[in-house]
Amino acid sequence: MKFVSLITATSFLSASLAIPTKRQTGAPNAQQVEDAINSWFNDVTNVNSFLNSAPTLSSANIGQASMNALVSANDEPNELMILAALGPALGADGQNAVTLLMETFLNVPSSLQNIIDNPQDGDNQFTKTQLQQINGARCCNVLPALDKLWPASAAAAGIANPQPTVPRPDACTNGDTIC
Numbered sequence: 001m002k003f004v005s006l007i008t009a010t011s012f013l014s015a016s017l018a019i020p021t022k023r024q025t026g027a028p029n030a031q032q033v034e035d036a037i038n039s040w041f042n043d044v045t046n047v048n049s050f051l052n053s054a055p056t057l058s059s060a061n062i063g064q065a066s067m068n069a070l071v072s073a074n075d076e077p078n079e080l081m082i083l084a085a086l087g088p089a090l091g092a093d094g095q096n097a098v099t100l101l102m103e104t105f106l107n108v109p110s111s112l113q114n115i116i117d118n119p120q121d122g123d124n125q126f127t128k129t130q131l132q133q134i135n136g137a138r139c140c141n142v143l144p145a146l147d148k149l150w151p152a153s154a155a156a157a158g159i160a161n162p163q164p165t166v167p168r169p170d171a172c173t174n175g176d177t178i179c
Helices: 002-018 030-056 059-084 087-104 107-117 125-157
Strands: none
Touching (some): 059 107, 107 125
């Protein structure tokens, strides 16, 4: 009897912990879309800042800088879920961008985590490889997908002046990353 009670209590506790306190139902409103785009813009800018400075960082500093970038990179899927909830209103380009982002998002956090787990100087080959993987994923997939998703989301929500462009790290614009 005690075993059954314990199982029942554990199941109830697990189920109650899994229930979200605030759940998005239906498509987001214009303010939620605008907030998601602006937050995502800030996340992209923070990760770009890390990518631009990482090659010059010492092993003593790169771990913390990577952790800061990882917080931003891990926040991006939250914004994606908000914008993805617009569904067919995104149009084909917007929906294709959502699919691509869902398929590629894990690449950036995993490489950032590798740097955190094994901090080396920014000019060390291990670090260079991780940065190349991040820049490749972002320059060739993530950021171009945002070029389509943000305007599609803004249009679907009736936002007149969305973020003008998706910011790029130096590696996307200086020829270091070829797509």
